[in-house]
Amino acid sequence: MSALTFSLKQELIQKLDVSPITPDKLSDKNIGEISATLLWYGKQQLRADNFFLISGLDTQNIVFDNCSAKVDYIGNGMKTGRIIVNGNAGAFLAFQLQKGEVTLNGNAADFAACAMAGGLLLVNGNVGDYLGGALVGDRKGMRGGTVIVKGNAGERTGDQMRRGLILIEGNVGSYCGSRMLAGTIGVLGDVDDYIGYGMKRGTLLLTKTPKLHATIQDCGTHTLPFLSLMFKSFRNLPSKFSKINQNRVQRFAGDVGNDGKGEILVLQ
Amino acid sequence: MLIKLSGGRVYDPAHQIDGKVLDIYIRDGRIVSRPRDDETIDQTYNLSGKVVMAGAIDMHTHIGGGKVNIARMMLPEDHRADPSHHSALCRSGCGHAAPSTFTTGYRYAEMGYTAAFEPALSPVNARQSHLEMGDTPIIDKGGYAMIGSDDFFLRMLAAKKDQNAINDYVAWIMHASQAIGIKVVNPGGINAFKFNQRALDLDEQNVHYQVTPREVLKALSRAVHELGVPHPLHVHGNNLGVPGNMETTLKTMGASEGYPLHLTHIQFHSYGTEGDRKFSSGAAAIAEALNKNKNISADVGQILFNQTVTASGDNMRQFANSTLGSPRKSVIMDIECDSGCGVVPFKYKDQNFVNALQWAIGLEIFLLTDDPWRIFLTTDHPNGAPFTSYPHLIKLLMDRTFRNEMFAKLNLDAQAMSTLASIDREYSLYDIAIMTRAGAAKLVGLHDRGHLGVGAGADITVYTDNADREKMFAKPDYVFKDGELVVKDGHVVKVTWGHTHTVKPDFDKAIEKDIKQYFDKYHTMNMENFKVSNDEIAEGGRGGIAVQACEGRREKSL
Numbered sequence: 138m139s140a141l142t143f144s145l146k147q148e149l150i151q152k153l154d155v156s157p158i159t160p161d162k163l164s165d166k167n168i169g170e171i172s173a174t175l176l177w178y179g180k181q182q183l184r185a186d187n188f189f190l191i192s193g194l195d196t197q198n199i200v201f202d203n204c205s206a207k208v209d210y211i212g213n214g215m216k217t218g219r220i221i222v223n224g225n226a227g228a229f230l231a232f233q234l235q236k237g238e239v240t241l242n243g244n245a246a247d248f249a250a251c252a253m254a255g256g257l258l259l260v261n262g263n264v265g266d267y268l269g270g271a272l273v274g275d276r277k278g279m280r281g282g283t284v285i286v287k288g289n290a291g292e293r294t295g296d297q298m299r300r301g302l303i304l305i306e307g308n309v310g311s312y313c314g315s316r317m318l319a320g321t322i323g324v325l326g327d328v329d330d331y332i333g334y335g336m337k338r339g340t341l342l343l344t345k346t347p348k349l350h351a352t353i354q355d356c357g358t359h360t361l362p363f364l365s366l367m368f369k370s371f372r373n374l375p376s377k378f379s380k381i382n383q384n385r386v387q388r389f390a391g392d393v394g395n396d397g398k399g400e401i402l403v404l405q
Numbered sequence: 406m407l408i409k410l411s412g413g414r415v416y417d418p419a420h421q422i423d424g425k426v427l428d429i430y431i432r433d434g435r436i437v438s439r440p441r442d443d444e445t446i447d448q449t450y451n452l453s454g455k456v457v458m459a460g461a462i463d464m465h466t467h468i469g470g471g472k473v474n475i476a477r478m479m480l481p482e483d484h485r486a487d488p489s490h491h492s493a494l495c496r497s498g499c500g501h502a503a504p505s506t507f508t509t510g511y512r513y514a515e516m517g518y519t520a521a522f523e524p525a526l527s528p529v530n531a532r533q534s535h536l537e538m539g540d541t542p543i544i545d546k547g548g549y550a551m552i553g554s555d556d557f558f559l560r561m562l563a564a565k566k567d568q569n570a571i572n573d574y575v576a577w578i579m580h581a582s583q584a585i586g587i588k589v590v591n592p593g594g595i596n597a598f599k600f601n602q603r604a605l606d607l608d609e610q611n612v613h614y615q616v617t618p619r620e621v622l623k624a625l626s627r628a629v630h631e632l633g634v635p636h637p638l639h640v641h642g643n644n645l646g647v648p649g650n651m652e653t654t655l656k657t658m659g660a661s662e663g664y665p666l667h668l669t670h671i672q673f674h675s676y677g678t679e680g681d682r683k684f685s686s687g688a689a690a691i692a693e694a695l696n697k698n699k700n701i702s703a704d705v706g707q708i709l710f711n712q713t714v715t716a717s718g719d720n721m722r723q724f725a726n727s728t729l730g731s732p733r734k735s736v737i738m739d740i741e742c743d744s745g746c747g748v749v750p751f752k753y754k755d756q757n758f759v760n761a762l763q764w765a766i767g768l769e770i771f772l773l774t775d776d777p778w779r780i781f782l783t784t785d786h787p788n789g790a791p792f793t794s795y796p797h798l799i800k801l802l803m804d805r806t807f808r809n810e811m812f813a814k815l816n817l818d819a820q821a822m823s824t825l826a827s828i829d830r831e832y833s834l835y836d837i838a839i840m841t842r843a844g845a846a847k848l849v850g851l852h853d854r855g856h857l858g859v860g861a862g863a864d865i866t867v868y869t870d871n872a873d874r875e876k877m878f879a880k881p882d883y884v885f886k887d888g889e890l891v892v893k894d895g896h897v898v899k900v901t902w903g904h905t906h907t908v909k910p911d912f913d914k915a916i917e918k919d920i921k922q923y924f925d926k927y928h929t930m931n932m933e934n935f936k937v938s939n940d941e942i943a944e945g946g947r948g949g950i951a952v953q954a955c956e957g958r959r960e961k962s963l
């Protein structure tokens with residue numbers, strides 16, 4: 138059965154909310170019903186076939202083709218199946234994702250993996266600010282699952298993150314891991330200023346010593362056996378992190394301004 | 406435009422009309438007497454079989470001002486979970502416990518309410534409050550200026566200033582903040598909190614000013630009375646929520662030495678310390694005292710089970726309660742020289758012993774207080790429950806069987822501690838019309854509202870009689886605001902802008918010299934900027950000021 142494909146017909150002027158297009162929400166629908174799905178476009182609700190050429194039958198495998206940064210909430214609250222996005226994605230990609238996989242072949246805007254609870258988000262490109270963050274006003278960010286970014290991530294990556302794993306192969310903007318509560322963020326490239334700002338607990342894994350602000354404390358060099366276990370758990374992930382096997386790190390603790398139980402580990 | 410409301414069953418307690426079939430005529434927004442036979446009636450509504458009352462008045466509801474806005478900001482989950490989409494007429498909005506301003510106005514009107522009063526308008530924040538109320542459509546509104554913990558007033562008391570000077574200051578505050586009443590919250594206690602006192606009883610001194618809550622109450626209740634302000638001093642007493650606080654409340658009733666007092670959300674102040682859990686109902690004693698002391702009125706502040714948010718000027722008690730919040734977050738704030746506030750989200754649960762008993766205590770007070778002219782229907786929105794639960798509360802009061810069914814579902818230990826099931830009283834439609842219309846208008850000092858007599862503003866609500874009172878009061882057939890049909894079948898059909906009711910008592914302008922000096926020395930703003938003008942309130946066609954009559958200054962009463 139071929140994947141259910143939504144090919145964007147024209148350039149969008151307003152933001153388009155595609156929350157209703159997920160494998161679980163469309164699982165028992167026929168093509169007529171799927172075409173008639175109402176989507177918020179700016180302040181009006183219009184049928185899905187106004188925006189997309191819709192083809193294919195397999196609702197458990199959804200593909201967005203020719204996608205754009207105006208398409209928000211791809212994979213919203215998804216519980217099963219798989220979504221592949223070719224092109225760019227708008228804000229709130231994989232918002233509250235619970236299970237299943239979302240793959241983006243392009244760049245995502247802000248708030249990717251916002252309030253994500255489980256599943257896998259794979260981005261073959263860059264993401265904007267607040268990757269894995271909390272819904273605005275909420276006190277807890279991403280709660281579980283795995284995010285892999287092949288390119289760069291913006292500012293406030295993992296803001297208020299509560300649990301789960303974010304692995305970034307490129308660079309990350311400032312305030313990485315800010316107000317983090319728990320969970321793990323790995324970065325192979327560079328990080329900008331104020332990494333771990335207001336971090337309470339959690340782990341930041343780096344390959345180069347970053348510029349640190351005053352309330353992050355150097356705790357010396359250690360051999361941490363748990364790292365071997367952690368890297369072993371990365372073996373099957375589609376990421377360069379799966380190749381790392383090292384447990385000697387320089388450890389920094391912080392942010393002392395907010396409990397200070399978080400750690401920044403720099404691989405030696 | 407002459408409108409006839411024909412043949413409805415009218416409940417107008419201000420004129421002792423209890424369910425009589427009458428015609429009502431409206432011209433230019435006012436109720437008029439029967440026109441001459443040769444005058445043409447432009448529009449007739451056939452209301453035969455319908456129940457007709459004046460528009461309802463909520464005399465204590467937190468709908469505008471700093472702490473409501475903090476509650477809104479603090480509760481994105483409340484807003485996300487309860488969106489209301491825009492329509493051709495109405496703007497979008499959201500929020501169950503702390504709805505946005507426009508939504509507040511629509512929802513009140515759709516329930517047959519045509520006026521609502523913000524009881525804790527902090528004078529330094531009056532502009533913000535009025536701007537929010539200015540964004541609240543359809544209903545009339547107004548505010549009670551909250552003083553009694555403000556530095557200027559406490560200095561006056563500490564310096565044993567003459568009562569006339571205090572009266573002048575109180576009147577100045579009412580003018581400056583465009584208020585219709587004066588409220589005191591935890592008298593002197595908001596200020597005492599700033600000097601690290603964590604409790605303050607009626608006769609306990611503020612460590613900094615050496616004044617007691619009793620002195621605050623006496624000076625302010627007397628000032629309000631002597632200025633001729635119709636609404637008595639509006640009192641949120643000391644020790645809110647503390648087991649055993651009924652003693653404080655009973656003493657507070659005597660603290661004004663005969664001057665009128667209105668004790669607000671009295672349910673939260675009617676707790677005893679009996680039983681294994683040292684928490685019991687003080688409703689019987691409180692209701693008995695209310696029955697006896699004719700200078701005292703009260704509103705209940707009923708709690709109903711669900712998620713809500715508590716927002717109060719009482720930083721002292723909110724700080725103490727902040728660990729009980731759900732979801733667990735809170736804001737406790739110091740507001741300049743004037744006041745403070747605390748916002749704590751709260752979820753009342755029927756299986757929680759304390760919450761269940763609070764529910765029963767509120768209803769006991771309603772049912773044991775004899776005079777419906779002196780007890781008012783409130784949930785202290787949003788503190789006990791959002792105002793949208795009023796129809797449910799009315800059903801609890803009017804339908805004993807329903808009440809007892811709900812009671813039987815409560816936490817069993819709480820049931821054992823309450824006498825509610827043994828109370829047979831059921832409120833009548835006439836009683837409800839007193840509590841929510843005639844009595845409320847009289848208490849607030851709205852001379853042309855809350856009744857259906859000739860000359861009154863044509864704020865009128867029409868219901869279909871229904872044995873299920875919750876259904877009946879949730880969805881009126883028609884609501885008229887100043888003679889215009891604004892709600893039909895429970896939905897807004899026209900958006901208008903209500904008045905802001907105020908009083909403007911006379912005072913000696915010389916007091917401004919002292920106040921200006923004080924502002925120049927201590928305040929973050931200039932005295933002139935502190936004052937909210939009439940024009941600001943009328944700006945953008947958003948209603949305007951309606952000045953209600955003051956009874957005139959009374960020198961040395963009692």
Ligand SMILES: [Zn+2]
Pocket residue numbers: 465466467524669670785788
């Ligand atoms: Zn209140």
